[in-house]
Amino acid sequence: MSIQAPIRRMTAPQIRARKGGAPIVSLTSYHAHTAAIVDKHADFILVGDSLGMVMHGMDSTIGVPLDLMIMHGKAVVRGTQRALIVVDMPFGTYEESPNMAFRNAAKIMKETACGAVKLEGGARMAETIRFLSERGIPVMAHIGLTPQSVNTMGGFKVQGRDEAAWQVHIDDALAVAEAGAFALVVEGVVEELADRITAAVDIPTIGIGASKNCDGQILVLEDMLGLNPRVPKFVKVYGDLGPAIERAVEAYAEEVKTRDFPGEGNVYR
Numbered sequence: 001m002s003i004q005a006p007i008r009r010m011t012a013p014q015i016r017a018r019k020g021g022a023p024i025v026s027l028t029s030y031h032a033h034t035a036a037i038v039d040k041h042a043d044f045i046l047v048g049d050s051l052g053m054v055m056h057g058m059d060s061t062i063g064v065p066l067d068l069m070i071m072h073g074k075a076v077v078r079g080t081q082r083a084l085i086v087v088d089m090p091f092g093t094y095e096e097s098p099n100m101a102f103r104n105a106a107k108i109m110k111e112t113a114c115g116a117v118k119l120e121g122g123a124r125m126a127e128t129i130r131f132l133s134e135r136g137i138p139v140m141a142h143i144g145l146t147p148q149s150v151n152t153m154g155g156f157k158v159q160g161r162d163e164a165a166w167q168v169h170i171d172d173a174l175a176v177a178e179a180g181a182f183a184l185v186v187e188g189v190v191e192e193l194a195d196r197i198t199a200a201v202d203i204p205t206i207g208i209g210a211s212k213n214c215d216g217q218i219l220v221l222e223d224m225l226g227l228n229p230r231v232p233k234f235v236k237v238y239g240d241l242g243p244a245i246e247r248a249v250e251a252y253a254e255e256v257k258t259r260d261f262p263g264e265g266n267v268y269r
């Protein structure tokens with residue numbers, strides 16, 4: 001008789017320990033069924049607030065409510081067994097104070113059973129990251145192009161084109177690492193700056209539109225599957241699900257219109 005060992009989920013400290021080691025694979029996912037597929041290959045899955053734009057047709061992530069993150073977080077946790085699940089804290093739920101951040105991060109963790117939260121911001125969020133980390137909440141930080149700051153950045157703009165600004169980003173990375181973040185998403189910065197950040201910090205950097213030399217990479221699943229008509233320039237598209245879905249829907253519509261499908265399925269016999 002063989003006894004199967006229970007599958008253990010990846011933890012935040014295990015991701016933290018991968019600094020400089022085997023590249024960390026991660027993707028976003030917002031639903032149980034896609035998460036179950038991603039779970040076979042990813043070290044962590046991010047329930048990103050990009051779901052507001054990708055799933056709900058919003059123009060930015062600003063309008064994403066906490067309850068929506070919790071609902072999608074629950075679905076992704078239900079659909080997975082092994083990857084660490086990280087849930088984004090949406091705009092307006094953590095910036096005001098460490099206390100507010102703790103209240104909302106604890107709500108996310110209790111209701112979804114995820115293993116960590118992510119929040120945007122560098123040095124200005126260091127106090128909050130320390131407050132959460134010291135109270136049992138693993139925090140992934142996110143610097144560079146931070147989509148929740150779209151209105152102050154004046155758009156989704158690549159950061160660090162001007163070398164004079166690099167030190168600010170490097171200081172942001174050092175501040176969140178020192179405050180206890182277990183990993184750091186570096187989004188939309190020029191390659192050399194991403195490399196400097198990776199070399200400067202002792203926690204793994206997770207690149208998105210940054211550099212292949214980051215300790216790991218993340219992409220929005222729908223972008224790399226060819227499901228999003230508005231993909232950022234840097235994204236390599238690995239699938240063509242948009243056209244594939246279109247072909248399937250067209251074929252179905254044709255069969256419905258010509259009453260062609262009953263013999264082949266879609267009716268109980």
Ligand code: KIV
Binds near residue numbers: 049
């Ligand atoms: O919301 C999101 O999906 C993200 C990733 C793009 C890193 O923050």
